[in-house]
Amino acid sequence: MKLMHPIANTHVQTGDEWAYEVKYDGFRCVLHWQTDRVRLVSRNDVDLTAKFPEVVDFCINNQESIKKLLPLQIDGELVILNNAFQANFMAIQKRGRLNKQETINQAAIDRPASFLAFDLLQQQGSSLTKKSYKERKKQLKKLFKLGEFEESLTRLNLFCFIPSYEDSDYLWKQVFDYKGEGIIVKRVNSLYNAGKQHGDWYKIKNWRRLSGILTFFDTKNDYFTVNIYDNDQLIEIGKCKHGVNSSELQTVKKLFTTKGEKSGVGYKLPPAICAEINTLDLIKGEVREPSINRILVNTAAEECTIDKFAVDMAMMPADVEPSKTNKIFWPKKNVTKGDMLVYLREISPYMLPFLKDRILTVIRCPDGVTEQSFYQKHLPDYAPSFITKIPTGDEYFFICDELKSLMWFANHGAIEYHTPFQTVENPNPTEIVFDLDPPDRERFSLATSAAKLLKQILDELNLVSFVKTSGNKGLQVHIPIPKDSLSYDETGVITQAIALTIEKEYPTMYTTERLKKNRNERLYLDYVQHGKDKTIVTAYSPRKTPNATVAAPLFWEEVNDELSPDLFTIKNVVERVQTYGCPFTGYFEQGEKQVLESLYKLLEME
Known part of the structure; x- marks a missing residue:
């Protein structure tokens, strides 16, 4: 039909x-x-x-x-x-x-x-x-x-x-x-x-708008070739013709045919004419459905760089003007502040739900991960009015509940994002989390074996669980729970009971000992961290590590001997999510329907 x-x-x-x-x-x-x-x-x-x-x-x-x-x-x-x-x-x-x-x-x-x-x-x-x-x-x-x-x-x-x-x-x-x-x-x-x-x-x-250089005009099909600079090298990103008003377009065509050098079926000019291009996406190195929106008469060709292109394609919110995007934030991997901004913008649909309605603590590194850093949990005086703030004495906590807030913090050097286990309007936890902390990255395998043991226990308790890397050297296992179903005192009893069970079965591999000097190279089963107002790194947060790693949600089948925290970085996590889907999809819906009968029975036994 x-x-x-x-x-x-x-x-x-x-x-x-x-x-x-x-x-x-x-x-x-x-x-x-x-x-x-x-x-x-x-x-x-x-x-x-x-x-x-x-x-x-x-x-x-x-x-x-x-x-x-x-x-x-x-x-x-x-x-x-x-x-x-x-x-x-x-x-x-x-x-x-x-x-x-x-x-x-x-x-x-x-x-x-x-x-x-x-x-x-x-x-x-x-x-x-x-x-x-x-x-x-x-x-x-x-x-x-x-x-x-x-x-x-x-x-x-x-x-x-x-x-x-x-x-x-x-x-x-x-x-x-x-x-x-x-x-x-x-x-x-x-x-x-x-x-x-x-x-x-x-x-x-919903057009992405980017700045490009028109370098060639094909008189046979009326298409212009669009280029940008990658360092000193011009690279082609596509061809387009439609969009700009006819008089402006005729002027540009005339400039090519009268001033340009004849080359095959068209004319080429040195990089000088810049245009704003509408496009939907970048597919295999070429912009999709491109059209010329307007000629940029006040833009120099040198401004049309691959770094600016990445920021343009990311579609930053109008309230935030990215600054110092070329600054190196992770020297070991040559990852820039601009790379981080683009990453957070692209991953925001998957990250923001885990920040919503939760008081946020950030770690700021204004000059990169090798320079001075500091925790921040109170809103600075110069913060914009659109950031949600929560009064606390003479100061304010803050919540990052929308894109422009996230990008404002990122633009001010916030690299890590940590949240509590409860929302701002509720004193009870919305999830139970186990932090599996091996002695170092070289013994990350201890975390994978502990996570698999923990999943067996949780499966026997009929609990649906999710797992992510910490982004540093361990793993974190999350169990979403219904609103007001358990108090912190109750979840404390549960996490302690499960952690002690694992420790008792494998005393040479895992420990609940809080003092690092007494752990004897064993993995620390951190159940104490799961407490009121204590925080954990949020899903998809970048980490202040040399390799620009990310706290990456995983599929449970990925928790195996080949797993390494270095596999997941600012450079590849967005593509991973778009290729395989977000492993934490359905997290909050699962929390609302999580059946806790086995946990209530466990509480009665303790």
């Missing part, structure tokens, strides 16, 4: 007649759901069913709950989700190119795709296209409720509901912060009309 397509636009329509959805980067398709038969058909009528068996299997396995509504036709997007507002374009493209069923089946296990439903076209075999968007959305919501399908948009859910929003400013902020592709604006009373001959659906893309 022919689908309704949004019209590209540069501004967001506002008012009560409009609703707003996230635009995801994937394969637009219709899910045809009949009893015991499911098909996925693309916008170009290509059958994608065989390429996404995990989605098909989900529907077949869950059809009983919504059987009375079949057959269905659901309009949506096949994606591989990075987070709730961003899909992984490269990953879904790669999936789409697979042909061998064995390879497809393995990919479906390694990084499953999800079908994101945003419109209901047919129910019980009857068309809903003459119903309003608002009514169709309402019926789609009812379908999810009837089927008891998990609606949350995470990589763990194969069948998700795309909600609509009334507040466009709120949604645009989320899309910007999470680096989503854009938003779709839909008229609430609109019918489903095929094609683009309507004025009811619009798409607004």
Whole structure:
């Protein structure tokens, strides 16, 4: 069937007649759901069913709950989700190119795709296209409720509901912060009309804007070659032509053809003409969907560097102006402050949930990890008003609960981020954490063996646990728990009992001895650290180590003899998360449904 397509636009329509959805980067398709038969058909009528068996299997396995509504036709997007507002374009493209069923089946296990439903076209075999968007959305919501399908948009859910929003400013902020592709604006009373001959659906893309140098004009296809400087070397990042107004564009073309040197099918000029380029992403060294936004008449070519390019592509919040980005922060690995800023910006969708509503302590290294550093847990007087502050006597604690706050601290040299186990409005812990601290990095294997022992115990207690590197020399095991389910006194009894059990079984390897001099080269099972107002390094925080390591969440199967804390650094953790997904996905949801009966019984025994 022919689908309704949004019209590209540069501004967001506002008012009560409009609703707003996230635009995801994937394969637009219709899910045809009949009893015991499911098909996925693309916008170009290509059958994608065989390429996404995990989605098909989900529907077949869950059809009983919504059987009375079949057959269905659901309009949506096949994606591989990075987070709730961003899909992984490269990953879904790669999936789409697979042909061998064995390879497809393995990919479906390694990084499953999800079908994101945003419109209901047919129910019980009857068309809903003459119903309003608002009514169709309402019926789609009812379908999810009837089927008891998990609606949350995470990589763990194969069948998700795309909600609509009334507040466009709120949604645009989320899309910007999470680096989503854009938003779709839909008229609430609109019918489903095929094609683009309507004025009811619009798409607004979340463009990254970068500075580049126009060095070559191809007269055959009207494309300009865009370059940036990598030290003294010009490197090409793509070709583009559209976007800039016609008179400005004609002036630039004329400059190339009259002043440039003829070369093949076009003309080249020395690096001088700079332009602001819109793009969606960088794919294999080339910008994606680039267009010229404007000519930068006051920008020198020397300013268009690879370092600036990285910062531009990261999309820093307007409230924070990155400074001294070339300063070396980790000399051993030649990692700069700019590298750290880009890392924190890119990892922020996965890191910020673990900072939210928690008093923050940072370690600041204004001149890098080898120079002077200091802890900071009180907000300085010069901090901007947008940072959330909590009164404490004559001073203020602070909370880092949004992107611009995180980037402000990072821009002021904050390298490490530590939080307590409770939120600011609740005295009880929201998680139980074991800190597994070997005597040195060379004996990191003690941490992996202790973590595996601990997981066995937690599995026997029917507890779902998560594990991360400390970013230094150990591992940390987290057990999220429901709100107000346990007090610190109770979690203290539990952590002590489990730690002593491990120590008793393996006294030559593990100890609960607090004094380092008495540990005799054994791993320290730190259960005392789990106390009120004590802190632990947050997930994805950089560390003040020589190798620019990160407190990296892990999949449990990665806890083996090959594991090393040096594997996870500022330079590779973002790519790791985008390739494999965040291992801590679903952490807070799991906490709310964690079953603690075994812990209550343990408390009764102590």
